[in-house]
Amino acid sequence: MKIVIAGAGDVGFHLARLLTNEDQDITIIDVDADRLNYAAQHLDVATVKGSSTSFETLEKANISKAHLLIAVTAAEDTNLLTASIGKQLGAKRTIARISNSEFLQNRDKFDLRNLGIDELISPELLATKEVKRLLKEAAITDTFEFERGLLSLIGITIDEEADHLSNKTLRETAYLNPNYDFLTVAILRNNETIIPRGDTRFETGDHVYYIAKPEGVSRVLKLTGKQKDKKIRSIMILGGSRVGFYAARSLSSKYNVILIEKDKDKCFELADLLPNTLVINGDGRDVELLQEEGIDNIDAFIAVTGDSETNIISSLVAKNHGVDKTIALVENIDYIHLSQNMGVDTLINKKLIAANFIFRYIRKGQVLSLTSLHGVDAEVLEFVVNEGAPITRAPLSELDIPKTAIIGGIIRKGKSYVPKGSFTFKPYDRVVVLSRPECIHKVEFFFK
Incomplete structure (x- = not known):
């Protein structure tokens, strides 16, 4: 399949990396020569320097032969125009990255396919969906359900409470799974991914992933010393970014939500838009403020400001105050592999989520x-x-x-x-x- 990617930023590069493993014919377009050189040095891709809204540039990328055009530059208008022009020049299907959620929320009012745009993606809305998915169970750092929970993928950290697993092999612990209702499918250890076999040994600090039947989820939680009945009821969101706003709007119907934003004018705007959310003006790096707003009684803390370090540090503070679930948004994809070592339950990157989608x-x-x-x-x-x-x-x-x-x-x-x-x-x-x-x-x- 021939695929043209407009934009060699984090989304475009990660997507190209995924696709090169599939032996796809990839061409990347970008105006930044340094980004293109980096992509060419690290991936088996062709590159074209220029604007993706230029007919000449798209023709150099052989757009008329493209089975798929993916526009993921940093500019929404560029992506929409690129997809539209690319379709007119012969691209079979087009996908455009957007930041304005109104396009997605009002699909029934206008059909962008008439403009040549087959699919829209919003990294902010996708990140919000990811946050909602991660909040399903406090003790589980990752969860994904298949066929409404007939099978579940769950991720759990092996700590001191799971001493009957630590330093033992999968084969030695098989007796703990007499009904064979779960299977260990991956172990993350010191940033290394292990696909386990019978002689693979668990270690304290491992982050272990299981595929489990419904009864297997309860058994895994019991074996790892986690509380099945610990439910999330109260959430504190740090940052009134798009992700923070979408998350508060989506979660406030089910949970008690507090949103902290340091920009005073933005707080007034958010308070009008989020009637079911308590919006507080303050700096989330202020530990005293977090304590005054009841951080000790919060079940989940979601840090989604525009500053990765603020998100990580404030999540660590929340964890230190006994918050069961912490999620931090980071801009640097390299941070994702460090989440378990940092002490934050889950680090998410909206560009990475968009690329995977x-x-x-x-x-x-x-x-x-x-x-x-x-x-x-x-x-x-x-x-x-x-x-x-x-x-x-x-x-x-x-x-x-x-x-x-x-x-x-x-x-x-x-x-x-x-x-x-x-x-x-x-x-x-x-x-x-x-x-x-x-x-x-x-x-x-x-x-x-």
């Missing part, structure tokens, strides 16, 4: 759903088994599944399974796989 959209014809884990160098995919697919030809233990991938669970006719080696796949099964990016195309072979 686009990647899922690109693969939509082959994969039912796709998600990524914060800081983990792996993707979680949900495949549907086609009739005659290679995966149906032998039991799991006899299939040559890559070592850097693991099948975590199956949904069949409304029932979930965690597979053993003897499991045999059938057409129309929905299969959840965790895979390193470089071997996704090998995994796909089994489902074709």
Whole structure:
């Protein structure tokens, strides 16, 4: 597939990195020569210097042959115009990154496809959805549900309370899972992603990811010493950014929400727009202010100011005051891999979330759903088994599944399974796989 990406910033670069693992024909357009040189040195991509709204530039990128044009520059108007022009010049499908959510909220009033724009994405709204997903359970740092919870992906830190797991192998702890209702699918340790096998040993401080049936989620929480009944009721949001505003608007119907913003004029504006949210004018770096506003009684703290360091430090302060769940927005993608070492439950990056969303959209014809884990160098995919697919030809233990991938669970006719080696796949099964990016195309072979 030929794909043209307009914008070599964080979103464009990360997206190109994901796609080069798929042997796609990628061309990146940008006005910044340094960004293009960096991309060319680190990725197997072609580059074109110039404005993506220029006919000449788009023609140099061979836009008429493009199966997909993705406009993800920093400027919303540039992205919309690029997608529109690209469509007119022959691009089969177009995606444009926007910051104004009104385009998405008023899709019923106008059809942007008439302008040549097939899909819109808003990193801010996607980040808000990610925050909502992460707030489902206080003890879990990552969670993703398949088929309304028939299978769940959960991430949990192994601490001193899980001493029966620490320094033991998966094989040695198998007796703790007598009904085989969960499976360990990944371990994040010192920024290294481990796809575990029977002889892999748990260590204190590991961040462990499981695929679990509904009853398996409760068992995992019990084994790791977490509280299943600990629910989030009160939330403090630091920063009245777009993400902060969208999060408060979305969450205030279910939770008690306090939003802190240091700009006084912005506070008055937010207070009018958020009638169900307590908006406070103040500096979130002020520990005394946080204490006065009840940080000790807050269940979740979400820091989404425009300053990454402020978000991280204030989240650490919240954690020190006993807040169960902390989420910090960071601009530097490199910080994501440090989240578990920093002490913040989850670091999120809206550009990375946007890139992963686009990647899922690109693969939509082959994969039912796709998600990524914060800081983990792996993707979680949900495949549907086609009739005659290679995966149906032998039991799991006899299939040559890559070592850097693991099948975590199956949904069949409304029932979930965690597979053993003897499991045999059938057409129309929905299969959840965790895979390193470089071997996704090998995994796909089994489902074709």
